[in-house]
Amino acid sequence: MNTTKSEALLARGQKIVPGGVNSPVRAFRGVGGTPRFMARANGARLTDADGNEYIDFIGSWGPMLLGHRHPEVLAAIEDALTIGTSFGAPTEREIELAEEMQDAVPSLEMIRLVNSGTEATMSALRVARGFTGRELTVKFEGCYHGHVDSLLVKAGSGMATLGIADTAGVPKAFADTTFALPYNDVPALERAFAAHGANIAAVILEPVVGNMGCVSPSRSFLDALVSLTKAHGALLVFDEVMTGFRVARGGAQALFGIRPDLSTFGKVIGGGLPIGAYGGRADVMSRVAPVGNVYQAGTLSGNPLAVSAGLAMLRHIRANQGLYDELENKAAALCAGPPKGVTVNRVGSMFTFFFTETPVTDFETAKTCDTARFGRFFHHLLANGVYFPPAQFEAAFLSNAHTAADIEHTRKAIHSFF
Ligand code: KE4
Numbered sequence: 001m002n003t004t005k006s007e008a009l010l011a012r013g014q015k016i017v018p019g020g021v022n023s024p025v026r027a028f029r030g031v032g033g034t035p036r037f038m039a040r041a042n043g044a045r046l047t048d049a050d051g052n053e054y055i056d057f058i059g060s061w062g063p064m065l066l067g068h069r070h071p072e073v074l075a076a077i078e079d080a081l082t083i084g085t086s087f088g089a090p091t092e093r094e095i096e097l098a099e100e101m102q103d104a105v106p107s108l109e110m111i112r113l114v115n116s117g118t119e120a121t122m123s124a125l126r127v128a129r130g131f132t133g134r135e136l137t138v139k140f141e142g143c144y145h146g147h148v149d150s151l152l153v154k155a156g157s158g159m160a161t162l163g164i165a166d167t168a169g170v171p172k173a174f175a176d177t178t179f180a181l182p183y184n185d186v187p188a189l190e191r192a193f194a195a196h197g198a199n200i201a202a203v204i205l206e207p208v209v210g211n212m213g214c215v216s217p218s219r220s221f222l223d224a225l226v227s228l229t230k231a232h233g234a235l236l237v238f239d240e241v242m243t244g245f246r247v248a249r250g251g252a253q254a255l256f257g258i259r260p261d262l263s264t265f266g267k268v269i270g271g272g273l274p275i276g277a278y279g280g281r282a283d284v285m286s287r288v289a290p291v292g293n294v295y296q297a298g299t300l301s302g303n304p305l306a307v308s309a310g311l312a313m314l315r316h317i318r319a320n321q322g323l324y325d326e327l328e329n330k331a332a333a334l335c336a337g338p339p340k341g342v343t344v345n346r347v348g349s350m351f352t353f354f355f356t357e358t359p360v361t362d363f364e365t366a367k368t369c370d371t372a373r374f375g376r377f378f379h380h381l382l383a384n385g386v387y388f389p390p391a392q393f394e395a396a397f398l399s400n401a402h403t404a405a406d407i408e409h410t411r412k413a414i415h416s417f418f
Pocket of ligand 1 (some may be wrong): 025026116117118144146239240267348394
């Protein structure tokens, strides 16, 4: 496969952009080789700078539920361009997007739009602290909620000890406000609340994890999250940046029948343009400035282009809810009969091929994967025109634009590796 132009662009990019990329996972550090610089996309296809075409299972890491360049999304953006690109003032369509989100996710009594998933989770935790008057947060190992300082932590020495920074640049004081517990571990959660319950402002989780690879919560874990947060006056925050409008129109909270106190969104709600949102209980969200005393702001929050693209996505989804059954059937066909030595976890159209025979239920079991072999698998797929996430600990995404032929071709590429 010719990658001359991607190699040249990488060399040029690295002179001015760290790693030549604007987000680390794009650098292929987890799988080796030359990251592909993309030239264009359409439907379920990506085409790189050298003209190589791929069936895309990243979908911009989630936003492209309907495939790239969906006509209704493009038309909405083109229409928005006729009125301007940004006003720094409120517009009707921001209200329409909030109303569209609330129609799908009833727990969103109030919503604030921001510009990324990171802003959404950072803001949700600030509001939770402001509302409860408490400082501590519980997160779970293997869950990623954006590059929020206090959330870039890993588990401390003991289960109920505070986190330690998982990256340079995060002050110990920030890491000291966060517990990082094992996902799906009810006793660890109970111990943390027994020891610190009166000071825990919020528990935040990916209700279906994508960022350690795809991992589902157990029912007992979900029930414990609800009961312990309620019993101790902490807020339950569902980070639905990835799962929102992905695993169901109502997100993971609809799948599981849970009403979180706060939820965060991104990705699909912007149709591929920069966006995020956080929202939930009206009594909590009424603490957000300018109504309340928790400050949060953003120059481009509610941006007309991003909001228009998102509105087109959500309106299409509302009018075509059968697409979730189509996504389920396509993804089930793709993942059926996993190869020997591989564990496949899937929820709807998000899935991961874990290179381990161990059932993957948390980060410790995810780490039993043979990541080097995953790297060889990734490049085997790439050579066969299939673009999976360039990292073992990520979820892949199938879109409504993938055809039966795409699924068949991808299955052949997968099984020819083993
Ligand atoms: P952004 O700030 O990247 O828009 O969203 C952060 C975020 C928050 N919560 C969840 C559950 C997320 O998955 C993300 C971002 N997801 C990654 C995918 N692993 C984005 C890809 C990247 O970092 O380049």
